[in-house]
Amino acid sequence: MAKNVKVYSTATCPYCIKAKQFLKDNNIEFENIDVGANPDKAQEMVDKSGQMGVPVLDIDGKIITGFDKDAIKESLGI
Secondary structure, three states, X not given: XXXXXXXXXXXXXXXXXHHHHHHHHOOOOXXXXXXXXXXXXXXXXXXXXXXXXXXXXXXXOEEEEOOOHHHHHHHHOO
């Protein structure tokens, strides 16, 4: 069953790019949310994660801050 995956990122963040590429490489569909272009979504990210840094991944409500490959794999069951 597909998981609901959101990636809060900015266009220039190297770890955001790595996180999104990792998801693509594993055929995981995700919603990319550019917090640099959308202040409301940036605030939503801070409310969820308690921090300003990107990337923040929301995998079925589990919040992962940064590109933590092991935590992402565990959350996705891959």
